[in-house]
Every structure is written in structure tokens, then in C-alpha cells.
Amino acid sequence: MTELLWGKQPVPSRGPKPAVTLAEIAEVAIRIADAEGLDALSMQRIAGELPVTKMALYRYVPGKTELVAVMSDLAMGAPPERAELPWREALRTWAMDLYDGFTKHPWLLQSTIGRRLLGPNELAWMERGVAALAGAKLTGGEQLDSILVITSHVRNIAQQSTTFPGHSTGLTEEDMQQALGAILNSEADRFPHLTAAMRTSAGSENQGLEFGLDRILDGLDLLIQG
Structure with a gap:
């Protein structure tokens, strides 16, 4: 989980180039959750909006729990830059x-x-x-x-x-x-x-x-x- 959240997963040196990135998967998940809530989120639903199969998604993220953690941090984003204040x-x-x-x-x-x-x-x-x-x-x-x-x-x-x-x-x-x-x-x-x-x-x-x-x-x- 830590590696997923902090983007420290090792990049495979061999094999085909990944069709999508974890960030792209999370962005699709965020759009679904924004429109329909977390209950509507599933690996099958996400795969339907990406050029990968449901099973292929598990190469990027172990399951929905881990995906929700990643998409939550991505949706929060960094806090807006503000001028120094009291x-x-x-x-x-x-x-x-x-x-x-x-x-x-x-x-x-x-x-x-x-x-x-x-x-x-x-x-x-x-x-x-x-x-x-x-x-x-x-x-x-x-x-x-x-x-x-x-x-x-x-x-x-x-x-x-x-x-x-x-x-x-x-x-x-x-x-x-x-x-x-x-x-x-x-x-x-x-x-x-x-x-x-x-x-x-x-x-x-x-x-x-x-x-x-x-x-x-x-x-x-x-x-x-x-």
C-alpha cells in the first residue's frame, strides 16, 4: 500500500509497455465516484472505460480498497498555495x-x-x-x-x-x-x-x-x- 500511495512501485524492466498508468486508473475512478458515489465503483466498471480488461487492472492495483486509497489522495490534491498569513x-x-x-x-x-x-x-x-x-x-x-x-x-x-x-x-x-x-x-x-x-x-x-x-x-x- 505504501508503495502505491507514494508512487514507489518498481517499474518492470521487461515485458510490454503498460497500456495505462495507475494515475489514469485513479482518475477514471474519481470521475465515477464524483458522479455516482463509491458504491458504483468496481474494477469491471473502471475497465469498461479504459483500454484494459478487468483482470489486467490487478497488475496495477491489488483491489478496490487500495484503489480507493490512491484515488482519495489524488482527489485531495496538494493544498492551494497561499500567501503567508498570521x-x-x-x-x-x-x-x-x-x-x-x-x-x-x-x-x-x-x-x-x-x-x-x-x-x-x-x-x-x-x-x-x-x-x-x-x-x-x-x-x-x-x-x-x-x-x-x-x-x-x-x-x-x-x-x-x-x-x-x-x-x-x-x-x-x-x-x-x-x-x-x-x-x-x-x-x-x-x-x-x-x-x-x-x-x-x-x-x-x-x-x-x-x-x-x-x-x-x-x-x-x-x-x-x-
């Missing part, structure tokens, strides 16, 4: 970039959880986040935990606001807000506090992303200043 602005920008990546490829919310080996791009994202705190008065553990808390918040909001390919409800955010508003209008006596809060709220799901992120950063600021 730690708070740097972390905020980093978090919003991460959110954009999750919403561009929603299946990453499923494929990047649990104990697993990390590829170069995912580690580059971690490096960028930790680098923002390098000058702050935090221990290494506190820096890593800060990144974990921010990432967890970003992931949670992305999961709540994203429609996963292949699992669409057919509802937009506006549809959901209108439907909830109609229910609360007719059930105000039953849910008085929720109804009152909804009537004075404004904005989109991203408002929750930014609100929570700012509160996390407020807490970090107190820790750093203390």
Missing part, C-alpha cells in the same frame, strides 16, 4: 480550502476516515495546517489536536450540507428550509423555541461552518495568549 487567518483559510475539497468530492468524507495509511497529498494538508501554528506557543500535541478539532468541524458541516452522489433526496437547501418553515409554522405551539430561533435566523449552512470555526479559533487564541 496563524488565525492561515488556519481559517486552510479550513475553508479543506471544506471546498470535501464538497467537490463528497465521497472523500467516506474514504478518509478510520485507521489507514496516508498519502503525500493528505500529509501535505496536515503539514500546511500545523505550519500555521508553528510560531504559536503550543506544544506539538496541541498543534496536532488543534488541526484534528478543526478538521472534525469542517467534515461534520460538509457531511450535513452535502448530497452524496447516488443518494440524492432531490431537495435543495432552499427546499429543505421552506419545508421546515412550513412545518414549524403549523406546529409553533409544540416547538416554540425552535420556531422563534428559525424566524430570526438567516444565512446558509456555510454560516454554521464559519460560526463554529471562529469559535474554535477564539478558543485557540485564548490558549495561545494564556
Whole structure:
């Protein structure tokens, strides 16, 4: 797995020239997952879009588990280049970039959880986040935990606001807000506090992303200043 993720597989010195590359296989897999979700992904489906047979794909990657790891790191890509900023602005920008990546490829919310080996791009994202705190008065553990808390918040909001390919409800955010508003209008006596809060709220799901992120950063600021 490590060799696959880090592109360190030995290149055969003999035999026919490979018809495709592992990156090309992963790119096809990403297109399928973006359109239809991870459940639609299979070696047979991928082979149907490449000039190779299903069995030939196993010369490049042992199976679907390993392929998902490779395509996940490829889909994440390297973090965008940003101008040097103070730690708070740097972390905020980093978090919003991460959110954009999750919403561009929603299946990453499923494929990047649990104990697993990390590829170069995912580690580059971690490096960028930790680098923002390098000058702050935090221990290494506190820096890593800060990144974990921010990432967890970003992931949670992305999961709540994203429609996963292949699992669409057919509802937009506006549809959901209108439907909830109609229910609360007719059930105000039953849910008085929720109804009152909804009537004075404004904005989109991203408002929750930014609100929570700012509160996390407020807490970090107190820790750093203390």
C-alpha cells in the first residue's frame, strides 16, 4: 500500500509497455465516484472505460480498497498555495480550502476516515495546517489536536450540507428550509423555541461552518495568549 500511495512501485524492466498508468486508473475512478458515489465503483466498471480488461487492472492495483486509497489522495490534491498569513487567518483559510475539497468530492468524507495509511497529498494538508501554528506557543500535541478539532468541524458541516452522489433526496437547501418553515409554522405551539430561533435566523449552512470555526479559533487564541 505504501508503495502505491507514494508512487514507489518498481517499474518492470521487461515485458510490454503498460497500456495505462495507475494515475489514469485513479482518475477514471474519481470521475465515477464524483458522479455516482463509491458504491458504483468496481474494477469491471473502471475497465469498461479504459483500454484494459478487468483482470489486467490487478497488475496495477491489488483491489478496490487500495484503489480507493490512491484515488482519495489524488482527489485531495496538494493544498492551494497561499500567501503567508498570521496563524488565525492561515488556519481559517486552510479550513475553508479543506471544506471546498470535501464538497467537490463528497465521497472523500467516506474514504478518509478510520485507521489507514496516508498519502503525500493528505500529509501535505496536515503539514500546511500545523505550519500555521508553528510560531504559536503550543506544544506539538496541541498543534496536532488543534488541526484534528478543526478538521472534525469542517467534515461534520460538509457531511450535513452535502448530497452524496447516488443518494440524492432531490431537495435543495432552499427546499429543505421552506419545508421546515412550513412545518414549524403549523406546529409553533409544540416547538416554540425552535420556531422563534428559525424566524430570526438567516444565512446558509456555510454560516454554521464559519460560526463554529471562529469559535474554535477564539478558543485557540485564548490558549495561545494564556
